[in-house]
Amino acid sequence: QLQxxxxxxxxxxxxxxxRLSCSASGFTLDHYAIGWFRQAPGKxxxxxxxISGSGASTNYADSxxxxxxxxxxxxxxxxxxxxxxxxxxxxxxYYCAEQQRPGPIGTLNLADFGSWGQGTQVTVSS
Numbered sequence: 001q002l003q004x005x006x007x008x009x010x011x012x013x014x015x016x017x018x019r020l021s022c023s024a025s026g027f028t029l030d031h032y033a034i035g036w037f038r039q040a041p042g043k044x045x046x047x048x049x050x051i052s053g054s055g056a057s058t059n060y061a062d063s064x065x066x067x068x069x070x071x072x073x074x075x076x077x078x079x080x081x082x083x084x085x086x087x088x089x090x091x092x093x094y095y096c097a098e099q100q101r102p103g104p105i106g107t108l109n110l111a112d113f114g115s116w117g118q119g120t121q122v123t124v125s126s
Contacts, residue, residue, distance in 0.1 A: 001026070002024060002027045002054050003115065003116040004034075004117035005022070005024075005025065006020060006095060007023070008120060009121045009122045011125065012122075013087065014086060014088060015126070017082070017083060017085075018085065019080055020120060021080055022034060022036070022079040022096030022117065029078070030054070033050065033051065034050070034079045034098060035048075035097050035107075035112075035113050036049045037097065038095070039075075039092050039095070040048070040091060040092035043062060045110060046061065047061055047067055048081070050107060050108055051079060052086060055121050057070075057106065059108065061107070061108060068082065070082075077125065085115070086122075088125060091122060091124050093120065094121075095118075097117070099102035099113070100112065102114075
């Protein structure tokens with residue numbers, strides 16, 4: 001079974017940047033569309049960004065468009081989420097997951113995803 005591991009979280013001041021990584025073990029990632037999601041304290045998990053298996057197509061939640069960039073390096077078996085101009089409302093646990101159900105291109109529907117990683121904490125605070 002595909003196992004995903006997130007890393008790169010931390011504490012950053014508003015306006016700062018972080019780059020999250022989502023790495024796979026046991027399988028190569030290039031066949032899988034991958035999504036990034038986040039969950040703030042007391043809130044439901046929400047979709048942040050999506051990338052196709054080839055990396056040719058991407059999608060973003062409106063709240064992060066223009067600030068976050070998703071990319072992948074299939075040779076390194078890793079998907080990245082570059083987060084710039086971070087805001088306190090970006091705080092939460094960030095998860096990556098594999099798209100396991102067919103859906104619209106760029107889907108951010110949690111029900112379409114599985115093989116969730118354990119998450120990495122991102123805290124944006126001064």
